[in-house]
Amino acid sequence: MKKSLLALAVLGAFAGAASAQSSVTIYGSLDQALTKGNGGTAPNAGANGTSKAWTLKQSNASRLGFRGNEDMGGGLSAQFQIEHRFNPDDGNQSSSQFWAGRSYVQLSSASAGRIYLGRDYSPVFWPAVKSDPFGWDGVAQAGSTMWAGFLSPANLSTGPTTGVRTSNTVGYKSPSFSGLTAQVAVALGENVVGRDTGFNVEYGAGPIYAGLGYEKINNAGGVASTIASAGNSLVNLAFHYDFGVVKPIFYVSRAKVNVGTAAPLTNKYWMLGALAPIGGGTLKAAYGRLTPDSATPAPSTAPWANQTQSKLGLGYDYPLSKRTNVYADVGHGRADNATNNTTWALGLKHTF
Numbered sequence: 001m002k003k004s005l006l007a008l009a010v011l012g013a014f015a016g017a018a019s020a021q022s023s024v025t026i027y028g029s030l031d032q033a034l035t036k037g038n039g040g041t042a043p044n045a046g047a048n049g050t051s052k053a054w055t056l057k058q059s060n061a062s063r064l065g066f067r068g069n070e071d072m073g074g075g076l077s078a079q080f081q082i083e084h085r086f087n088p089d090d091g092n093q094s095s096s097q098f099w100a101g102r103s104y105v106q107l108s109s110a111s112a113g114r115i116y117l118g119r120d121y122s123p124v125f126w127p128a129v130k131s132d133p134f135g136w137d138g139v140a141q142a143g144s145t146m147w148a149g150f151l152s153p154a155n156l157s158t159g160p161t162t163g164v165r166t167s168n169t170v171g172y173k174s175p176s177f178s179g180l181t182a183q184v185a186v187a188l189g190e191n192v193v194g195r196d197t198g199f200n201v202e203y204g205a206g207p208i209y210a211g212l213g214y215e216k217i218n219n220a221g222g223v224a225s226t227i228a229s230a231g232n233s234l235v236n237l238a239f240h241y242d243f244g245v246v247k248p249i250f251y252v253s254r255a256k257v258n259v260g261t262a263a264p265l266t267n268k269y270w271m272l273g274a275l276a277p278i279g280g281g282t283l284k285a286a287y288g289r290l291t292p293d294s295a296t297p298a299p300s301t302a303p304w305a306n307q308t309q310s311k312l313g314l315g316y317d318y319p320l321s322k323r324t325n326v327y328a329d330v331g332h333g334r335a336d337n338a339t340n341n342t343t344w345a346l347g348l349k350h351t352f
Contacts, residue, residue: 024067030349031349034346038341042340058088059139063086063101064084079105116172122165122187127236127238140329168187172185180203185198196218212238214234252268281316283316284317284329289308
């Protein structure tokens with residue numbers, strides 16, 4: 001009897017060890033906000049455009065995801081992540097891609113870093129999203145304006161360089177050296193769109209965060225849809241310092257766009273932001289200004305149609321629990337030759 005109990009205990013221990021070496025996690029979030037805009041024509045990232053209608057929409061993109069990890073011993077491990085994006089107000093998926101978020105597999109070494117293959121955020125995205133007090137979410141976000149027009153005029157809807165993620169990507173992320181990391185990635189054009197190459201260097205330790213990013217599109221064999229984007233590039237720089245009572249944020253970027261045409265442009269953007277813990281929640285604020293290059297004739301595609309743009313975003317997040325928070329945001333956009341756009345939102349977000 002004692003031998004049987006001992007055998008069962010040993011088998012149970014081995015089973016526990018085996019299961020600890022491999023795991024799969026289901027995660028997600030749902031976000032809904034009641035929003036209203038004044039119908040102004042100025043660009044206002046994340047807002048309701050020229051609509052004056054009451055609109056139920058998400059601020060943070062709702063998602064359902066799966067991620068897994070296998071510990072292979074000796075500091076080596078393998079991971080995967082797939083993430084579906086959807087609109088909870090009507091139940092539809094948010095884009096034509098089912099796994100519109102991350103979709104990658106990777107090998108990791110505790111001492112040498114990780115190599116990943118698939119669809120993931122571009123390296124230049126991280127200094128930007130970490131510097132937006134609203135995390136590129138909602139009506140108050142600085143968001144895509146921080147790109148200074150990078151990729152905006154390009155016909156890249158079917159290729160790897162759509163927005164902040166790249167498909168067909170081979171990337172490497174270094175381990176942390178006392179808070180210092182580096183990342184490099186190449187999104188293969190596969191003779192359909194321009195090849196996209198980028199890198200970043202980030203430092204985060206104690207109260208300090210600093211980040212530098214760069215990304216460039218190269219033409220893929222003269223493909224007609226990407227000729228205008230060949231040579232387009234973006235460089236950004238960010239610095240934060242957390243004083244405890246407030247964390248000031250500084251961000252600047254420069255984009256070279258329409259490089260493959262007779263009227264190339266160089267656009268500049270800067271933003272000042274802040275996060276402050278107040279009353280059990282977090283007060284958020286950001287002011288950014290985009291100065292587009294002039295062109296003759298002026299392109300009709302934003303952000304150049306209205307020339308200089310600015311935006312003020314204010315918001316407050318309050319956690320009801322570790323997984324649920326309520327928030328109130330307002331974004332005010334201004335632009336040359338346009339009427340001011342003001343949009344507010346009251347929302348609820350739950351993560352699991």
